Amino acid sequence: MSNNEIDVASHKQKSVSENGVDVINLSSYVAGKKIESDKILEVHSPYDNRIVGTVIQANCSHVQQAIEAALSGKSFSGKTGNILTRYERYSILEKARNIFLERKEEFAQLISAESGLAIREARYETNRAQDVFLFAAIEILNDDGQIFSCDITPNGKARKIFTLREPLSLAVCITPFNHPLNQVVHKILPAIAVGTPVILKPSEKTPLSAIRLTELLYEAGLPHYMLSTLLGPTNEIAEPLVKDPRVSIVSFTGSVAVGKHIATTAGYKKVILELGGNDPLIIMEDADIERAVFLAAEGSFRNSGQRCTAVKRILVHEKIKDEFIKKFAEKAKEYKCGDPSDPETRVGTVIDEAAAIYLEKVVKKSVEQGAKVIVGGNRKGALMEPTVIIDVPRNADMVVYESFGPLAPIMSFKDIDDAIALSNSTAYGLSSGVVTKNMEYALRFVRELNVGTVNINEVPGYRIERSPFGGIKDSGLGVKEGVIEAMKCFTFVKTFSLPW
Numbered sequence: 344m345s346n347n348e349i350d351v352a353s354h355k356q357k358s359v360s361e362n363g364v365d366v367i368n369l370s371s372y373v374a375g376k377k378i379e380s381d382k383i384l385e386v387h388s389p390y391d392n393r394i395v396g397t398v399i400q401a402n403c404s405h406v407q408q409a410i411e412a413a414l415s416g417k418s419f420s421g422k423t424g425n426i427l428t429r430y431e432r433y434s435i436l437e438k439a440r441n442i443f444l445e446r447k448e449e450f451a452q453l454i455s456a457e458s459g460l461a462i463r464e465a466r467y468e469t470n471r472a473q474d475v476f477l478f479a480a481i482e483i484l485n486d487d488g489q490i491f492s493c494d495i496t497p498n499g500k501a502r503k504i505f506t507l508r509e510p511l512s513l514a515v516c517i518t519p520f521n522h523p524l525n526q527v528v529h530k531i532l533p534a535i536a537v538g539t540p541v542i543l544k545p546s547e548k549t550p551l552s553a554i555r556l557t558e559l560l561y562e563a564g565l566p567h568y569m570l571s572t573l574l575g576p577t578n579e580i581a582e583p584l585v586k587d588p589r590v591s592i593v594s595f596t597g598s599v600a601v602g603k604h605i606a607t608t609a610g611y612k613k614v615i616l617e618l619g620g621n622d623p624l625i626i627m628e629d630a631d632i633e634r635a636v637f638l639a640a641e642g643s644f645r646n647s648g649q650r651c652t653a654v655k656r657i658l659v660h661e662k663i664k665d666e667f668i669k670k671f672a673e674k675a676k677e678y679k680c681g682d683p684s685d686p687e688t689r690v691g692t693v694i695d696e697a698a699a700i701y702l703e704k705v706v707k708k709s710v711e712q713g714a715k716v717i718v719g720g721n722r723k724g725a726l727m728e729p730t731v732i733i734d735v736p737r738n739a740d741m742v743v744y745e746s747f748g749p750l751a752p753i754m755s756f757k758d759i760d761d762a763i764a765l766s767n768s769t770a771y772g773l774s775s776g777v778v779t780k781n782m783e784y785a786l787r788f789v790r791e792l793n794v795g796t797v798n799i800n801e802v803p804g805y806r807i808e809r810s811p812f813g814g815i816k817d818s819g820l821g822v823k824e825g826v827i828e829a830m831k832c833f834t835f836v837k838t839f840s841l842p843w
């Protein structure tokens with residue numbers, strides 16, 4: 344169920360709910376200061392609906408305070424006294440990383456509780472976040488300038504042109520629920536690494552880990568003007584932030600609908616959009632079947648299928664379809680679905696009951712169109728069983744749009760041309776995986792799939808945290824994230840030249 348507002352009375356740091364479970368009580372922050380407000384957001388577990396935590400919500404006056412605090416942190420009129428040195432930024436992120444390592448389990452528990460993700464997935468997410476800390480800190484130490492000698496043609500001169508990157512004045516970062524911590528670190532750590540102040544607006548469904556991270560960064564010595572974290576109604580927080588002309592970049596990850604809305608309302612500023620996907624795993628007739636089965640299962644069911652790069656369509660060559668389906672159906676049964684806090688659980692809940700009801704609906708609709716459910720298909724509250732569906736028509740909603748959950752729809756194709764056409768037939772273009780031993784096939788897929796990433800013999804979601812990542816078409820504007828690219832996004836390039 345969605346999280347509700349409650350009255351401010353009895354908002355203490357920690358409390359115990361009616362059924363004896365710990366509740367963590369947090370606050371939005373304006374530049375290091377907890378805010379005062381009479382609006383509190385309750386965060387419920389999608390699994391059993393218990394209250395996991397609460398957050399004091401901000402209002403439009405806090406938006407103004409956060410913007411002013413960020414902009415007054417340093418001067419852009421030639422005075423550079425308050426800009427953090429590379430070493431200072433590195434030291435802050437290194438210290439934060441060390442504190443984070445001590446608190447990884449606390450973060451994992453919080454992620455699992457607020458999102459319903461299985462604890463093993465939440466632990467995996469904290470491992471990824473640890474890498475983001477490491478890569479951002481290391482990258483600060485690398486000089487990012489270029490030098491151009493000007494005497495290289497007959498038209499040249501004895502001069503050199505140099506580039507340097509300067510931080511943007513203020514970034515607004517808006518994140519979704521599906522990787523509550525990882526989405527946040529992938530935006531704010533690169534921004535901090537380059538010295539750009541951030542106002543973070545995390546998902547209201549999973550705000551707790553984001554706020555604990557905010558507190559951790561302050562504790563590690565981050566100057567307070569560098570980060571504000573605000574939760575509150577969209578029309579009071581997110582929309583005014585997106586529109587404000589003093590904000591120089593909006594970095595958004597989330598749904599296509601909201602992303603496109605932001606693109607039309609942000610005005611004259613940089614906009615980074617990382618949006619939805621319905622990534623294929625394409626299995627050719629020469630594939631190692633065991634590997635294909637493993638990748639299909641991991642890609643479809645990990646993180647409850649709620650990854651932008653989850654396998655949302657399994658496309659199998661018709662020659663090996665029957666063998667693949669038989670083995671995959673057996674594999675899918677290994678993905679135990681249930682209590683997210685149980686270490687044996689591999690698939691926790693989806694984000695809320697409404698999301699699970701939507702998944703159930705698209706499965707039923709595809710069955711009406713001729714598809715057949717061979718594993719799973721049942722829903723209990725926000726728990727949706729890992730579900731294998733065969734004979735899915737190419738025009739079923741489940742495969743044309745994004746189905747954000749543990750569904751594995753299987754379709755067959757007759758040859759590589761058909762596979763490429765089918766893969767490219769939707770509005771999305773985020774990532775893809777291909778299982779083949781044939782180099783000619785591999786190269787054709789790399790060239791002809793209209794997506795941001797092609798992973799051969801891997802899941803579409805494979806990446807390291809510093810490699811470029813991002814989609815095209817409705818999945819994004821083709822601007823990449825990943826630590827290194829994100830750091831570039833939060834800067835502008837200044838050039839200067841000298842006689843040489």
Ligand code: NAP
Nearest residue numbers: 518519520545546547548581597598601617618619620651
């Ligand atoms: P969402 O509904 O679009 O929400 C994302 C964020 O936008 C939330 O913080 C939300 O705030 C905020 N928001 C809502 N309306 C807004 C508005 N009018 N202006 C500004 N911000 C607004 O997405 P979601 O359901 O949380 O996340 C799932 C989606 O994210 C999926 O489509 C998934 O594919 C996509 N995703 C993409 C990537 C990628 O890298 N391409 C990665 C992960 C997820 P509230 O929570 O307060 O509503």
